[in-house]
Amino acid sequence: MQTLRTPDERFAGLPGFAFVPRYTEIGPLRMHYLDEGMKTAPVALCLHGQPTWAYLYRKMIPMLLGAGFRVVAPDFFGFGRSDKPVDEDIYTFDFHRSSVMSLIEALDLRRVMLVCQDWGGLIGLTIPMDMVSRFDRLLVMNTMLGTGDMPLGDGFLAWRAFSNRSPDMDITALMQRAAPSLADQEAAAYAAPYPDVRYKTGVRRFPNLVPDRPDAGGAALSRRARDFWSQHWSGQSFMAVGMKDPVLGPPVMSQLRQVIRNCPPPLELPDAGHFVQEAGEIIVVEALKSFGPVR
Template sequence: MIEALRTPEERFENLPGYNFRPHYLEHANGLRMHYLDEGKIGGRTFLCLHGQPTWSYLYRRMIPAIVAAGHRVVAPDLFGFGKSDKPREDAVYTFDFHRDSLIALIRALNLQQITLVCQDWGGLLGLTIPKKMPERFDGLLVMNTALGTGDRPLTQGFLDWRAWNNKNPDMAIAKLMQRSCPQLSPAEAAAYEAPYPDLHYKGGVRRFPNLVPDSPDAPGAELSRRAKEFWQNDWQGKSVMVIGMADPVLGAPVMHGLRKVIRNCPEPIELPEGGHFVQEWSDLFIAQALERLG
């Protein structure tokens, strides 16, 4: 079993806009994964995947709109994030570790008619999963992310972010989110920091930039290249792309390149003021996105 930390529940009391009932799945490795499960079971399921340094709190604005449209939302916290357990050893966090945990969740809940909703690492991981279980997926809402194929140079913006991340192991998450999303209230920005009482809880957060495949033989790169072929040639579902145009790392150039990979992906919804964490601008696009998905 993997030794892990578990954030005290009182850290999550009275978070603004986050009044959802928690659900937990015990994995075979002994770790407990938290996920939200809102809306009716039996129709389309929106599987909402977060990235670094966020957690399911990132989707608090989108969940009510999706549920009001008659759908189910499942939004997990990756291990090391949110209310999920946080392995003590940084080396535990690998590309396959995170990906396998999401596949296990999908199977355990027997999710069907899935619309993959992904951004940042939610996409780096999530975009590789439909290739493995295509019968479960029929929709895609993709925002400010990429496929980590390892066969192209990483952008300077990402390299700068990785260097900063590595120099700041006790990342000030609330301050980062406030800078990235100036519309956040102080309490909302602080909510992003809630899962992490101190730096010992932040192993999963600080590991992600170093897990991005940066060579053809890096872990996850081959999976991502196979996923690219799937999206180019085999994808049959509906797709919607939303771009936060103010994102300096995974903005318009990266996203327009990704659009060419996704079969029959229509023109994106572009938000000039939207940043990397474009879910925080979801009031501007969620109704249009849901209409496009049908």
């Protein structure tokens, strides 16, 4: 397997990101993750999407730590500090899902709150049903379940078309457009893992992995997850919605809320877009009000 590994110097001095990198081997690949806080505390497992990486959670991590959580934030393979296979065929729904599950087992994470957005939700929302005893909370933002039996929205189809015609996607410029509040150095930090086009295979692959038919990879898992969340989920849930998201915004999140058993009305963030984690503090504050004390 031909694999690229982003040089460490690319990650030096990133604004707001003075966290210690940690690594684990999953098969032949090295996965990066952050692991902050007391090892005995309840866990906030923070899963990012495309084209971001764990840097996306830099504003939420201190708040979660202050509330008493241990925070674990991995980079999917192909993203961040994790290894980046060159062959596009390596990247499948099951490949990403199984790697996150392997990390959960390797760290023996328990009392987990799944914190997810974008692909962090597409993948992450299919995991608790097969690890029921490990999860007790959900904090979900601007994402969906890729069940393959529902039409994909025009916003997503436009995004997939853009991604497919942008093999060397300008991630800095994309983040500046999508999150205008970002400082130039912050927007550039999102592009740090990708020195050139060769490193962006995983980024390019994700939009084409969204299940768009019933027999697509991940579709059956996602339908089973839909049943789990609607019929068997007994934990606490909180939803935050970036209202300016043209891809996974209010209509998609309204549908997802109907799936999640006992999900309360969402926190609507009128000025936030797709990368809603950039709102940071308010999401954690309101979620904790809903959940109550962390024990």
